[in-house]
Structures are given as structure tokens and as C-alpha cells.
Amino acid sequence: xxxxxxxxxxxxxxxxxxxxxxxxxxxxxxxxxxxxxxxxxxxxxxxxxxxxxxxxxxxxxxxxxxxxxxxxxxxxxxxxxxxxxxxxxxxxxxxxxxxxxxxxxxxxxxxxxxxxxxxxxxxxxxxxxxxxxxxxxxxxxxxxxxxxxxxxxxxxxxxxxxxxxxxxxxxxxxxxxxxxxxxxxxxxxxxxxxxxxxxxxxxxxxxxxxxxxxxxxxxxxxxxxxxxxxxxxxxxxxxxxxxxxxxxxxxxxxxxxxxxxxxxxxxxxxxxxxxxxxxxxxxxxxxxxxxxxxxxxxxxxxxxxxxxxxxxxxxxxxxxxxxxxxxxxxxxxxxxxxxxxxxxxxxxxxxxxxxxxxxxxxxxxxxxxxxxxx
Numbered sequence: 001x002x003x004x005x006x007x008x009x010x011x012x013x014x015x016x017x018x019x020x021x022x023x024x025x026x027x028x029x030x031x032x033x034x035x036x037x038x039x040x041x042x043x044x045x046x047x048x049x050x051x052x053x054x055x056x057x058x059x060x061x062x063x064x065x066x067x068x069x070x071x072x073x074x075x076x077x078x079x080x081x082x083x084x085x086x087x088x089x090x091x092x093x094x095x096x097x098x099x100x101x102x103x104x105x106x107x108x109x110x111x112x113x114x115x116x117x118x119x120x121x122x123x124x125x126x127x128x129x130x131x132x133x134x135x136x137x138x139x140x141x142x143x144x145x146x147x148x149x150x151x152x153x154x155x156x157x158x159x160x161x162x163x164x165x166x167x168x169x170x171x172x173x174x175x176x177x178x179x180x181x182x183x184x185x186x187x188x189x190x191x192x193x194x195x196x197x198x199x200x201x202x203x204x205x206x207x208x209x210x211x212x213x214x215x216x217x218x219x220x221x222x223x224x225x226x227x228x229x230x231x232x233x234x235x236x237x238x239x240x241x242x243x244x245x246x247x248x249x250x251x252x253x254x255x256x257x258x259x260x261x262x263x264x265x266x267x268x269x270x271x272x273x274x275x276x277x278x279x280x281x282x283x284x285x286x287x288x289x290x291x292x293x294x295x296x297x298x299x300x301x302x303x304x305x306x307x308x309x310x311x312x313x314x315x316x317x318x319x320x321x322x323x324x325x326x327x328x329x330x331x332x333x334x335x336x337x338x339x340x341x342x343x344x345x346x347x348x349x350x351x352x353x354x355x356x357x358x359x360x361x362x363x364x365x366x367x368x369x370x371x372x373x374x
Contacts, residue, residue, distance in 0.1 A: 043323030044107040050317055051101030051109040052082040052136075053094055058230060059261060060286050061306050062112065065136075068310040069110070076314055078321075081106060091115040091189075098122040102129050108317050113138040115189040116336075120145070132320050135341065136313055139191045142337040148326050149334055149343040150313050152304045154192050158199020160350040161256060161281040164300040165200075166207065168279030168352075169254050172299070177212040179253040181278075182242055184235060184266065185225040186258045196258045196283075197222050204256065213254075216246040227258075232265035239269035247275070254279040260289035263298050285351060290366055293353050294373035303349040303359050312344055 052069045054062050066082050073080035081101055085094035094114045101109050102125050109126050111133065113119055120143035123133045127145040135149040169179045183204075186193030207213045208220065219225055219242075227235045235257070243252070252270065255278050257263040263282035270277055282289050283302040292298040316326035328342040335341075351359040357374070360366040 044321055046077050046321060047079060048107040048321070049079040049081055049101075049105055051098070051104075051106035051131075052080060052112075053098050053101065053109065054082065054084050054112040054136075055094065055114040055138075056086060057084055059259070059284065061284050061304075064306050065112065065310055068307060069314070072310055072314045073317070076318060078317065085114045091118045095119065095122050099125060102126050102131060105129075106131055108132045108134060108320055110134045110136045110313055110317075111140060112136045113140050113191075116140045116191045117142060117189070119143075134313060134316055134326075137192070137309065139334055139336055139341065141191055144339045146336060146339075146341050148316060148328065149341040150309065150316065151192075151343065151345060152309065152348045153345040154195040155199040155202075155333075157283060157302050157304070157348045158196040158201075158258075159203055160199075160302060160348060161196070161258070161283065161300070162200035162203030164281050164350055164352065165204065165254050165256055165279060168281075168299040172279050173253045178214045179212065180216045180247075180250060181213050181254040181256065182217060182239070182252060183215060183220060183225045183256045184227055184238070184258060184262055185222050186262075187228055187230045188223075188226045190230070193226065193258065194222060197225070200256055200258075216250065216252065217242045227262055230259065230261065232261050235262040236265040236269045239266045240273075243269065243273045243275070247273075251275060252278045255281070257281050257283075259283040260286040260298070260301055263289060263301075264292065267292070267297060285360075285363075285366060287366070287369065290351075290356070290360075290369050293351070293356065294370060296353065300350060300352045303351050303363075304346070305363070308346055312346065316344070 050073050054066055057063050070080050070082050083097040091114045098109060099122055109131055116138050119140050123140060123143055123145040126133050132147045133145060135146050137151050139149055140146045173179055185197040204213060255266050257266055257280050260282040263280045267277055267280055277297055279299045281300050282298055285301050285303045289298050289301050293301060319326045328344050330343040330345050334343050349359050356370045360370055
């Protein structure tokens with residue numbers, strides 16, 4: 001996620017989307033019945049309250065999203081109620097915040113779930129009160145009271161990360177296969193973690209099976225690779241342990257990291273061990289990781305433009321306010337355990353040093369960073 005000047009440019013993009021409005025984890029391949037796109041609301045006042053419940057501020061993207069939602073919903077004429085669940089609290093804080101939004105009469109509640117498995121009661125209460133529920137970035141599971149899901153195609157994110165790891169190994173390892181690698185995944189309470197990991201393993205598992213890749217620790221199951229809370233210290237501690245236990249005099253060639261925060265923690269661990277920095281993937285285009293990529297340290301990240309994701313969410317709110325069904329482009333893939341949630345998926349972009357200028361051409365603040373290294 002981006003701060004400072006990025007916030008200003010991204011906000012401008014979303015506000016532009018809002019003007020246009022006023023003018024006009026789960027898993028892939030579920031087997032349940034496709035969910036109806038009929039939201040419980042049948043149009044509502046243009047000045048209505050819109051609730052936005054986001055998880056903690058441990059990632060730049062969540063911080064940016066909150067500001068963008070506040071600005072864009074206000075510009076579109078709504079009353080935004082944007083809340084964060086503190087990192088130190090359990091999911092109970094977010095449950096309470098959502099319930100308060102319901103009680104306060106929010107007509108749409110957009111939820112970036114702290115734990116998508118523990119919000120069924122709250123989203124059902126929202127439906128019972130006549131509000132629509134949009135799952136933002138993270139799927140809300142085990143309830144039919146979710147109307148829409150808006151996210152980047154997270155399985156594709158994982159596939160791009162897996163391919164970037166292979167490409168980086170071929171480019172940087174300095175020797176032929178086999179390559180020694182390690183696998184990291186996200187927090188087990190985030191449904192996206194499994195989707196990212198499954199996407200990456202769709203690319204990497206065949207190379208593990210044929211011996212091109214060797215996981216030195218032997219830890220290939222998502223339960224073994226998980227990073228509780230998406231916390232950098234947890235990733236760094238696990239990497240420290242793996243290096244001590246499994247890499248003695250061996251070099252580690254590559255690491256699958258699911259996001260930039262963890263990527264930097266992994267790199268720190270390897271640097272402190274005195275070993276050469278391996279090929280490390282990431283996600284979110286965080287400023288420090290973009291700098292690291294341009295310095296030739298971190299290998300790749302994923303550009304998931306938060307401004308576009310917020311813009312699409314606000315567009316959905318505008319459509320629901322008019323009594324319309326919100327736009328979706330995927331009605332088959334995101335089974336939350338009870339229904340297949342109609343989704344609007346955006347395309348992620350892999351970013352390496354080689355294509356950073358092109359990837360960030362519409363993000364002036366990041367493009368400025370890239371240009372400093374040209």
C-alpha cells in the first residue's frame with residue numbers, strides 16, 4: 001500500500017470514479033448453487049450511510065483503502081462510516097463495529113474481513129435490517145447473506161507469483177536446476193491465503209514433483225507455511241528457524257512470499273544469516289519493496305491498484321442505491337461454503353525491475369521511485 005503522494009494520486013482516481021457514478025480465499029471452482037445477485041435493498045436515499053469495516057492497519061493497502069473509501073463515498077454523496085478493527089484485538093471488535101453499522105441504519109456494508117469465517121451472524125443481521133453486504137478483497141464464508149464479492153483475481157495472483165519465482169530462478173540463481181526454495185503463505189484466518197497459495201502451487205507443484213525445485217525444509221503444506229496474522233516478525237522467525245535447521249552450508253535460491261511485508265522480513269532474515277539474498281516474490285507494491293526491486297534485492301511484487309478496487313466497490317454502491325443489480329464478471333468460482341458469491345474480479349499485474357516503469361505508468365508516486373533508478 002502506498003502513503004503520502006500515492007494517497008493523493010490514488011484518491012484522485014477514485015474520486016473521478018465516484019463522479020462517474022453520480023452521473024450515471026474462498027476457493028476457486030465451487031460446486032454449490034450460484035448465488036442470486038438480488039440484493040436485499042431496492043434502492044435507497046442518495047445520502048444514506050454506507051458502512052466500511054476494514055481489518056487492522058498492518059498493511060499499507062488497508063490504510064490507503066480507508067482514506068479512499070472516505071473520500072470517494074463522500075464525493076458520491078453518501079455518508080461513509082469507515083472503521084478499523086485494531087490489530088491487537090480479536091475479530092470481536094469488527095463484529096461489534098458491523099453490528100453498530102447495522103443499528104445505525106447503513107444501507108450497504110462493505111467488509112474487508114478480519115476473519116471471514118466469523119462474521120456470519122453480523123452479515124445476517126445486516127440482511128435482516130435490509131442492508132446489502134459487499135465482501136471487499138476477502139471472501140466472507142459460510143453464509144448466504146453476502147451479496148457481492150469485489151477483489152482482484154487472487155488465484156491468478158498466486159499463479160503470477162509462482163511463475164515469477166521460476167523466472168527469477170532462471171535469471172538469478174547462477175546455476176542449473178535443481179533449485180533450493182522455501183514456501184510461505186499468509187494468515188490462516190484470511191480466506192485469500194489459501195487462494196494465493198493454491199494459485200502459486202498450480203505453477204510450482206509440477207516443478208517440485210519433477211525435481212526442478214527442492215523444498216529444503218520439506219514444508220509444503222499450507223498449514224506448515226502459514227504466517228499468523230500476516231505479521232513480519234512471524235515470517236522472519238520462521239525463516240530464521242529454517243535457515244538454521246536446513247541450510248547450514250547450503251544456499252537458498254528462492255522463496256515464495258505472499259506479500260511485500262513478509263518478503264522484506266524474509267530478506268532480512270537471509271541477510272542476517274550472511275547468505276546471498278534469494279529470489280523473493282511479493283504482493284501489494286509497497287513503497288519499500290518497490291525500492292528494493294529497483295535496487296535488485298526483492299525480485300517481484302504484484303500491482304493490485306487499491307484505487308481501482310475501491311472505485312469498483314463505490315460503483316456497486318451507486319448501482320444498489322438506484323435499485324439496480326451491481327455489475328459482476330464472475331458467478332462460478334467463489335464458493336463460500338453456502339453459496340457461490342457473485343464477484344467482480346480485477347486483473348493483477350506482476351511487477352519486476354524490467355517492467356516496473358510500464359506497470360506503474362498510472363501511479364505517479366511509484367513511477368517517480370522507478371525513475372530514480374533508471
